[in-house]
Amino acid sequence: NAGVMQNPRHLVRRRGQEARLRCSPMKGHSHVYWYRQLPEEGLKFMVYLQKENIIDESGMPKERFSAEFPKEGPSILRIQQVVRGDSAAYFCASLITGAGEAFFGQGTRLTVV
């Protein structure tokens, strides 16, 4: 059973470009969470999605950021018009309905130049 898969692992974007981060949850997991982490800091919650629904986006910036988890395919975190301050590691985690614990991917490290 493959773990949570995130790609790409590293992404370099110029200021003003778009960044698309993908997360394939573990098999059978229908809940996905996105977190952002700066060096030497903790995990900052961004958004919680179930298949085709955004459940909680209280941690998402109001502009430029969006997330989706379609019926088929991976969850996507999209950052439009990236700025240097968007440089960070972005982690996704998945949860199976009825379970207590979530499992994390290895993250995507976004660098904005």
Added chain:
Amino acid sequence: QKEVEQDPGPLSVPEGAIVSLNCTYSNSAFQYFMWYRQYSRKGPELLMYTYSSGNKEDGRFTAQVDKSSKYISLFIRDSQPSDSATYLCAMRNNFNKFYFGSGTKLNVKP
């Protein structure tokens, strides 16, 4: 007040020592408790998961939950240099929302 409080450390111990990591929380609705280990530039790895109160042991690791005191602990016996990492506590409510501590950085010296 933060939902979850965790001492950031760093905590430095000699190899073979017993390590105690702790978190306190404020929300009595939390039912699910986890510890994650995160190596530098890697994703958090689930170490221990406990539902409600009590102890759970897995090899050199023991997780304790005291819901009456709103306090959880992770003990590492016979610590190894390979245990050097950041340890994150996490809790979950019945609405599937997770709350993480800020992480404790542990360094086990050979």
